[in-house]
Amino acid sequence: NEPSKKGLRTISLDEFKKHSSPDDCWVIINGIIYDLTNFIAKHPGGPDIIKANSGKDVSALFNPIHASDLIDKYIMKKDIKGIIDPNCDFPKELITKALSPGETPESMAFKEKLRQNLPSIDELKTIFDFEYICSKILPKNAWYYYSSGSEDEFSLRENHNAYHRVQFRPRVLVNVKDVDTSCTILGEKHEVPFYVSATALAALGYEGGEVSIAEGCAQGSFKIPQMISTLSSKTLAEISEAKDKFGGQDQWFQLYVNTDRSKALDLIKEAEAKKCKAIFITVDAPSLGRREKDVKLKAKPSRENGISKGLSSFIDPSLDWEDVKYLKKQTSLPVFLKGIQRKEDALTAVENGFNIVISNHGGRQLDHTVSPLETLTEVVPLLKEKGYKPGENVEVFIDGGVRRGTDILKAIALGATGVGLGRPILYSNSAYGAKGVEKCKDMLREEIAMNMRLLGVNKLSELNESFVDTQGLKYRSVRLSNDFLNEEVYEPRNIIEWDMA
Numbered sequence: 001n002e003p004s005k006k007g008l009r010t011i012s013l014d015e016f017k018k019h020s021s022p023d024d025c026w027v028i029i030n031g032i033i034y035d036l037t038n039f040i041a042k043h044p045g046g047p048d049i050i051k052a053n054s055g056k057d058v059s060a061l062f063n064p065i066h067a068s069d070l071i072d073k074y075i076m077k078k079d080i081k082g083i084i085d086p087n088c089d090f091p092k093e094l095i096t097k098a099l100s101p102g103e104t105p106e107s108m109a110f111k112e113k114l115r116q117n118l119p120s121i122d123e124l125k126t127i128f129d130f131e132y133i134c135s136k137i138l139p140k141n142a143w144y145y146y147s148s149g150s151e152d153e154f155s156l157r158e159n160h161n162a163y164h165r166v167q168f169r170p171r172v173l174v175n176v177k178d179v180d181t182s183c184t185i186l187g188e189k190h191e192v193p194f195y196v197s198a199t200a201l202a203a204l205g206y207e208g209g210e211v212s213i214a215e216g217c218a219q220g221s222f223k224i225p226q227m228i229s230t231l232s233s234k235t236l237a238e239i240s241e242a243k244d245k246f247g248g249q250d251q252w253f254q255l256y257v258n259t260d261r262s263k264a265l266d267l268i269k270e271a272e273a274k275k276c277k278a279i280f281i282t283v284d285a286p287s288l289g290r291r292e293k294d295v296k297l298k299a300k301p302s303r304e305n306g307i308s309k310g311l312s313s314f315i316d317p318s319l320d321w322e323d324v325k326y327l328k329k330q331t332s333l334p335v336f337l338k339g340i341q342r343k344e345d346a347l348t349a350v351e352n353g354f355n356i357v358i359s360n361h362g363g364r365q366l367d368h369t370v371s372p373l374e375t376l377t378e379v380v381p382l383l384k385e386k387g388y389k390p391g392e393n394v395e396v397f398i399d400g401g402v403r404r405g406t407d408i409l410k411a412i413a414l415g416a417t418g419v420g421l422g423r424p425i426l427y428s429n430s431a432y433g434a435k436g437v438e439k440c441k442d443m444l445r446e447e448i449a450m451n452m453r454l455l456g457v458n459k460l461s462e463l464n465e466s467f468v469d470t471q472g473l474k475y476r477s478v479r480l481s482n483d484f485l486n487e488e489v490y491e492p493r494n495i496i497e498w499d500m501a
């Protein structure tokens, strides 16, 4: 899927070196020379990063953040100059390293040593083990990009804490020798009720990126659906091919609607062509939230607002109900609205034929939003009152803060028909690649099966509100139970560093 080198002329090192200033700016990406002079001002990540690297091989900077087919979408043919002479002695000082702001060569070497000495994957017992390992091995820009929530990170923590304010009412003396964790999603049988939610830039934490996540979803004893982000590090073609290697799990496409609507339509057509089975339009991000750990770690030359802001510059803040209804008409695939956060919007969405994901983007958007779990308890009763039956004539997914099989069982008991995982998949992939994703899947399925037995249910369809006590859910001021594992890996955002010497 790399842009083709066929027919490109070979350019000598001497000629390449003549174009190494911001107003005559050639760079090399994966062996191909591009003239970015006219693109600098349009670069979503800001002009500085390109200006500072004119005349260099920037592949190591480019690859973790951009899918390889992005170049063809944004760089005109006339600006593809040729290939660098493969026999030239390319100077090391002109080869950039991957961005690692806030790190030193020593800290990067230490993290690499840790990565070479990870615990055996069999020793891992909970989802938090992956998160803890990533907090130690990921370069700061990856760790902060993945782990951060917006502003005070109330919603980031509340998403998970909310699950700790819902308790179970288990049945006893039920023969639970056999339990079945399977369910129906979009009319098809799935082995478990959880899926991979769309997260951008998976290659920032692990070079295999969304391709190794696809392999992890597909291999092992069962498959789980994978939602693919518009902002993936890998191309849709690469991620789609990866699923086919192992007999293919369902893949869904998550759409950030571009200001240039034709690009949004192209992406929908591409998703259909790659056999994606649903489109998820993300509606909680008219602009990406202010993730201050990410912002604080400005990549030098300064990327104004961290990685997130750079990515969000092409998302259309003017998107409204008419737009999404228009987009829905452009495809025969089921369409979800991802990022529904109040029951009124849930009803409007369902009345217009959409499925929904109750989500606050993992606490990365508007801070202090109600947790998706709490919103779920408001949405489902209203939908049922209006004649919509989750799982029968509408899908109601939820994501955010899910870290345990019991979290998934609580969501199902409260009417969710699918449960999304964001960070657990990023962390398991970043630490152990596809094997990590497979292990994460297995852990959760084991927890679901074991806790179904303890709940006294054989099938997920038996679960309903009678199995949970949600009265603590709304009293958010209660002292939240000490979630030691979560607290162990939670890194509070610190206040400004001020050298008062």
Ligand SMILES: Cc1cc2c(cc1C)[n+](S(=O)(=O)[O-])c1c(=O)[nH]c(=O)nc-1n2C[C@H](O)[C@H](O)[C@H](O)COP(=O)(O)O
Pocket (backbone or CB within 6 Å): 145, 146, 147, 159, 197, 198, 199, 200, 229, 230, 231, 254, 282, 288, 338, 359, 360, 361, 362, 363, 364, 399, 400, 401, 402, 420, 421, 422, 423, 424, 426
């Ligand atoms: C952690 C994370 C989440 C992102 C995500 C990137 C990261 C690193 N990105 S973002 O860069 O724009 O924010 C996306 C994205 O591409 N598209 C999207 O719809 N949701 C995005 N999400 C939200 C994700 O789909 C889930 O809603 C969220 O992760 C669920 O919460 P947990 O992480 O607690 O499971």
